Amino acid sequence: MLRTMFGEPGRTDEGRVRDVLTLAEELAERYRQRRSGELAMEAQRLVAWTKSIASSFDELEQSVYCAAKYAERVRTAYVEEMGPEERADYRRHLYFYKNGFIRVFSVLDKLGSFLNDGFSLRAEQVKARYSYFTVLRCMRETRAHPELLDRLDDVKRRYREQVQDLRLMRNHEVHAINTELLDEDGRLRLRPRDRRQPVEDLRQNMETLQGGFAMVGESLHAALAYCIRQG
Template identity: 45%
Template structure:
């Protein structure tokens, strides 16, 4: 949809996103074949199929929205060259504002998808993470899987991905927290320190756009690979009647 607004060619599904969408598609096909006596996990029966189907289709839609936001951030980000906002032409400043909009939209969606995936895993495998932490994240669910020794092979693969992409995810999560959470004392201190470093001469310094886009691309890659791993594994737990 957003590509049309930018007069860009339609997306060709390929790479990690294609694998993730294919894993979701195959899982949905398996769910459709589950009869009343079938099971979708060691502890879940086929009676919950409609909800699982809805969640799975939601992941496909969310991936599409994330990729479109990433594409727009990259498109507008390529037009940012000035080191300070005050040095920008009106055209470049407009591109910068659009870049920021889609960049923020994208990194918020990265963690939204991961957290929804955490709730999916928590529900599917009856992890009871909510008893440990009322409002939990995907990373809390990974710890719960590890502590309870649930789906050990899956948890190990997901942990490897988490570790591999730890640094770009950490940087994006810090920005996400600044964007959407209430400010605590530590965050205020961070903001004051950054302001002192970047506004010493009264000008507004432009953040490292290339670094931000690289972190976003790597985090998108992590999300796609994580979804592919989860649904490839989960598909194997689906047992049709008989």
């Protein structure tokens, strides 16, 4: 949808995006077929979770794509040296970059809620406002669905560094200070002798965000495929 901003046709689903959206629709259809008898309410709830996860993943992909496209248009080292058009593109990059890393955790937490609900893990008894990572811990402690847990833990390990960086940025953006004023360790970028605002490392931004997006995609693929195999 957002590709029209760049004069491009709509997205053609392929690769991990296509696979995740296809699995989500297949799983939702299986739940729809259960909407009768005692399991009707549970099935309806799981359909809603599955559709919400698919929609959020689609929105995450669009944010990542737009962040990358706007990053390509930025060449200047300091914000104060930019012309109006480049500065606008830089701000658009930051908007979609922030939107992207916030959505990474939003999608993961929806996946966690889906797994908690579908597998009756009761993560809310461990932590009232539980996260995806709380759900993984519950699965580990109760030894629930070890095949899926092994797969999800493997994905988490492979993208640990990117996810940790994105979590730091998310926490600062939501709870503290604008992320473009911070370095990778959460310190203020501005120096006493140079009041110019340096441009973000856009290449690093996108590598980190792409890693988070890949982690989300692989986790969703593993979880949805597992639920389909479980019938």
